[in-house]
Amino acid sequence: MKSDFDFIVQKRATTYVFVAKQFGVVVRADDPSVGIKELENRVEDVAAQFREAGVDLPQKIEVPVDARESVASRPSSTKFLILVLLVVGAISWPISFLYARSASLIATLEHPISLFIQFANKVDEVTPGRMDELKLVVRRLAAKVAPLVEEARKAIVKEQQASPVGKDQPDSH
Numbered sequence: 001m002k003s004d005f006d007f008i009v010q011k012r013a014t015t016y017v018f019v020a021k022q023f024g025v026v027v028r029a030d031d032p033s034v035g036i037k038e039l040e041n042r043v044e045d046v047a048a049q050f051r052e053a054g055v056d057l058p059q060k061i062e063v064p065v066d067a068r069e070s071v072a073s074r075p076s077s078t079k080f081l082i083l084v085l086l087v088v089g090a091i092s093w094p095i096s097f098l099y100a101r102s103a104s105l106i107a108t109l110e111h112p113i114s115l116f117i118q119f120a121n122k123v124d125e126v127t128p129g130r131m132d133e134l135k136l137v138v139r140r141l142a143a144k145v146a147p148l149v150e151e152a153r154k155a156i157v158k159e160q161q162a163s164p165v166g167k168d169q170p171d172s173h
Contacts, residue, residue, distance in 0.1 A: 006020070009035075020042075023043045
């Protein structure tokens, strides 16, 4: 007894793939006529096993008739999803670093004491060799900044002497 079934044919590079979804049968063949004959034989074997077991044959599965709806012609949603995730990752990764850097800078500017706390924590991690380099850098920096500090101190003292706080001027304290 011949079974009535629908099947899909897909042409690959050098072979054809025949799929009978209703029976779960897939056949690959180089020649279409050989593939159809093999598919029919396998479907008959599966149908005979269903009948021997006393089970009803599976219901027909709707198969798209239009070739544009076939699985082979649809774009791969998995590849598209991976591409979208890569693009989103490539854009968001640098942005997250910028946000982390700016958030740290803003937190430091809002609370300058945190800069010194962070510096103190980092100094504990410095090796003795690097500590000597750090001391040299601090000395060089102090030597360059010392004249500026002295000049600012003199200007402040001179300004305080030029305008002493009296009864006419409000106290700045």
